[in-house]
Amino acid sequence: MKNLFIYTTLLLVLGAGSNVKAQGPPITADKPIMLGSKTVIVKTLTEIRSQGDGLYTRVPLMIHYLPTSNSLVALHVPYVNYDPNKNDGNEGGKSLGDIQLLLKYQFFRRDWTAKTFRIVAKTIQNFPTGPEYGLEDLSYGDWATYTSIVAGYETIKHGISAELGYQYHASHKLENSMKAKLGFGLPLLKPLYPVNQINLYFEYGLDKSVESDNTAITYAQGLQYAKGRLTLEAAIKVPLYSNQTYEERLRNSIFIGTRYIF
Amino acid sequence: MKKFIIIISSLSLLLFCNTELLAQKDKSIDKITVEVDGLGCPFCAYGLEKKMKDLKGMKKMTVDMETGLVQFNFPADGNLSVEEINAKVEEAGYTTRNINIERANGEVVSENFEIEFEEVDVSGYAEASFHVNGKCKMCTARIERSARIMEGVGFAEYDLKKKVLTVKYDETLIKPDNISEKMALVGHDTDTYKASDEKYKSLPPCCLYKRKKS
Numbered sequence: 001m002k003n004l005f006i007y008t009t010l011l012l013v014l015g016a017g018s019n020v021k022a023q024g025p026p027i028t029a030d031k032p033i034m035l036g037s038k039t040v041i042v043k044t045l046t047e048i049r050s051q052g053d054g055l056y057t058r059v060p061l062m063i064h065y066l067p068t069s070n071s072l073v074a075l076h077v078p079y080v081n082y083d084p085n086k087n088d089g090n091e092g093g094k095s096l097g098d099i100q101l102l103l104k105y106q107f108f109r110r111d112w113t114a115k116t117f118r119i120v121a122k123t124i125q126n127f128p129t130g131p132e133y134g135l136e137d138l139s140y141g142d143w144a145t146y147t148s149i150v151a152g153y154e155t156i157k158h159g160i161s162a163e164l165g166y167q168y169h170a171s172h173k174l175e176n177s178m179k180a181k182l183g184f185g186l187p188l189l190k191p192l193y194p195v196n197q198i199n200l201y202f203e204y205g206l207d208k209s210v211e212s213d214n215t216a217i218t219y220a221q222g223l224q225y226a227k228g229r230l231t232l233e234a235a236i237k238v239p240l241y242s243n244q245t246y247e248e249r250l251r252n253s254i255f256i257g258t259r260y261i262f
Numbered sequence: 263m264k265k266f267i268i269i270i271s272s273l274s275l276l277l278f279c280n281t282e283l284l285a286q287k288d289k290s291i292d293k294i295t296v297e298v299d300g301l302g303c304p305f306c307a308y309g310l311e312k313k314m315k316d317l318k319g320m321k322k323m324t325v326d327m328e329t330g331l332v333q334f335n336f337p338a339d340g341n342l343s344v345e346e347i348n349a350k351v352e353e354a355g356y357t358t359r360n361i362n363i364e365r366a367n368g369e370v371v372s373e374n375f376e377i378e379f380e381e382v383d384v385s386g387y388a389e390a391s392f393h394v395n396g397k398c399k400m401c402t403a404r405i406e407r408s409a410r411i412m413e414g415v416g417f418a419e420y421d422l423k424k425k426v427l428t429v430k431y432d433e434t435l436i437k438p439d440n441i442s443e444k445m446a447l448v449g450h451d452t453d454t455y456k457a458s459d460e461k462y463k464s465l466p467p468c469c470l471y472k473r474k475k476s
Contacts, residue, residue, distance in 0.1 A: 025305065033302065033303070033305070033306060034309070034355050035305065035306070035308055035309035035312075035354075035355075036308070036309025036310065036312055036313050036353060036354035036355055037313070037353045037354070037355075038312075039308075039309060039312060069309075069352065069353055069354060069355035070355060106355075109300070109355070109357075111299035111300030111356060111357040112299050112300070113297075113299055113329065113330045113359070114301060114302065114327060114328055114329070114330050115300075115302050116299075116300040116301075116302045116306075116356075154302030154303055155302055156302065156303070156327055156328060159302070159303070191303065191304050191327035191328070192304060192327065193304045193307040193311075193324075193325040193327060194304075195304040195305060195307075195308070196304075197304060226304075226305070229308065261305075261308055
């Protein structure tokens with residue numbers, strides 16, 4: 001794990017020093033850039049998560065709509081599958097997951113030539129339509145509200161996005177937590193329009209319970225290919241640190257996604 | 263020989279008609295150049311193109327990601343205004359810096375949307391004037407802004423006809439030579455500094471002034 005961290009840091013340092021170009025949207029993190037009013041984006045981002053107690057799969061259909069240039073409303077409808085370890089005695093299954101309503105509002109924007117800095121307020125309302133897995137971003141089976149601030153500085157030479165948020169569970173069946181994400185994108189091709197991009201992503205995540213010592217730090221490495229209005233992406237997420245129980249502890253997650261801009 | 267003359271004459275006539283048609287077509291097209299701030303990635307340009315397409319008749323849009331330069335053609339009879347273009351850039355979520363419309367009839371409409379600078383008390387400041395190459399109102403905006411954002415410069419005014427930049431500056435903070443050097447860095451030759459060829463070529467077409475041979 002230490003080697004992975006060193007390798008990643010080296011890549012970041014080398015990347016920052018090289019002639020890097022523009023990048024696209026982060027894969028597992030978020031960014032505050034919006035693509036203009038009346039735009040519709042249809043996305044999927046399948047996650048196959050392996051952890052102590054089994055294998056979980058989440059296949060969401062995400063429809064994002066921008067009513068204005070600085071606001072976004074989205075609906076995420078996931079299908080989830082749980083395949084437990086045979087000796088645990090848990091029952092697996094497949095069903096509709098938790099439906100989520102996402103709202104974003106960009107309240108700060110500062111533009112320069114080929115660069116921009118923006119901040120958005122973001123909230124996700126989780127509806128308990130899925131099974132009670134109690135799993136982060138997969139299926140809580142519980143009412144939950146996530147509120148965060150996402151900031152991003154993007155130029156055609158560097159791109160950084162950061163998010164700080166709070167997850168609140170009204171039922172108190174699950175622990176409230178603080179979350180943070182940090183993402184870096186390294187484009188491998190010259191910025192051109194229409195889009196023809198291959199991007200490399202480095203994304204870090206922190207999840208810290210405010211009711212216990214439970215903490216998890218993850219690292220995701222992603223690759224993205226964008227041609228015209230279609231984007232294909234894949235990422236792998238691994239834990240850097242976790243003091244969660246064996247059953248809850250992430251082994252790895254694989255993400256495969258597509259997005260199309262209408 | 264007779265056949266050869268007929269063929270040559272026909273080809274010449276065709277070429278002449280085609281050239282006339284092209285010239286007529288060119289006369290019916292306005293050429294628009296917009297400098298847009300905030301295009302941090304190629305995806306950003308999608309939102310912009312989508313909004314520009316709302317302007318019915320917009321054709322041949324190109325986006326230079328490195329300079330934020332957006333260029334397109336528009337039917338002259340549409341009489342597209344700078345306000346309409348700026349509104350579309352705003353709807354896309356970006357910031358207009360400059361708009362330049364070269365009308366089919368030869369008229370040039372330019373609008374600078376730069377941020378306004380606060381007035382500075384320049385009493386006690388030194389004054390200097392020097393030659394800076396420029397061609398159009400977009401050049402004027404770029405030259406004045408580039409000088410004005412420098413620390414110690416309280417006033418900058420460019421005379422497009424005389425091609426002279428007048429600045430008022432704090433002598434303890436900056437020298438005219440620094441300002442002259444900055445002009446070259448943004449693409450405008452002065453008597454003492456020459457812009458790099460790369461920077462000069464990156465200027466919008468309407469800004470490509472005639473350079474002295476070095």
